[in-house]
Amino acid sequence: MMKTPVTCQTETTSSPILSSQTQGWENILVEQFQYPPGEGSCHYSDENAICLSLAPRPVRLLQIKGGKTYAGLHGKGDISITPAKIPFFARWDRDDHYLQIRITSRFIQSVAREALAINPDQLELRLEFRIRDPQIEAIGMLLLAELRQENLGGRLYIESLANVLAVHLLRQYAAVKPRLSTYEGGLPERQLLQVLEYVNEHLD
Numbered sequence: 001m002m003k004t005p006v007t008c009q010t011e012t013t014s015s016p017i018l019s020s021q022t023q024g025w026e027n028i029l030v031e032q033f034q035y036p037p038g039e040g041s042c043h044y045s046d047e048n049a050i051c052l053s054l055a056p057r058p059v060r061l062l063q064i065k066g067g068k069t070y071a072g073l074h075g076k077g078d079i080s081i082t083p084a085k086i087p088f089f090a091r092w093d094r095d096d097h098y099l100q101i102r103i104t105s106r107f108i109q110s111v112a113r114e115a116l117a118i119n120p121d122q123l124e125l126r127l128e129f130r131i132r133d134p135q136i137e138a139i140g141m142l143l144l145a146e147l148r149q150e151n152l153g154g155r156l157y158i159e160s161l162a163n164v165l166a167v168h169l170l171r172q173y174a175a176v177k178p179r180l181s182t183y184e185g186g187l188p189e190r191q192l193l194q195v196l197e198y199v200n201e202h203l204d
Contacts, residue, residue: 018147024155027107028162030143031100039091042082047102048125048169049082052140054097061096063129064089070129077137081128081173099140103166111166112174123174133172139165 016031029047032054042049053059058073063080065088074080082088084105109120139161146154146161 018144020147020158023147023150025158026155026162027104028143028158028165029102030147031102032098032144032147033100034095034097035092037092037094037096039089041087041089043087044082044084044102046084046105048084048105048108049088050101050103050136050140051080051082052099052101052137053078054099055095056097057094059096060093062089062091065129066127068127068129072130074130077132079128079131079133079136081125081131081169083125083127086127099144101140101143101165103162103169107162108166108169111163112170115163115167116170118170122176123170125169126173126175128173135168136165139168 016033018030018032020028020030053074053076055074055076058075060072061074062071063069065082066086108125109123112118112120112123142161143158146157151157
């Protein structure tokens, strides 16, 4: 069961319609929400959040995350991805209905290392505001169906879906982190400080 620090605030106190919080699912949390018009903000320290719109009519949505802003209509099947540690703000103009999937960073890293033989330290998920992805949508609907039904063998089924989702995210939405070059040699620290002092004194 996931127990990671979460900060979320909305204008409404509505709870999820459905949640996997008490079902013992590992590495993944799935919740179905329906909110009246309003705004909210979230910050997940160790979870990547995927939002899949279930709204029958398009909702005008303002999103601010990672220092970037997006405004536009979100309709049924539209998806946004917010990597862990990135604060997220949203404002919507009518009743919004969506599925949120939160998958832990440590699980993504484990799949990258063990299943794909990729060094997870070199990867991070890309920020996405509004995309269409039939694979994520299909996985989301399967998760939602399982959330509603709680079928026999549910935990193994969810573990399989979580693995498929993690592999898909890594294959389609992973970006290589910039690597800073390390230079050896150069001036000793004392001489470097002398150069910097000289530069500062003669800037004019």
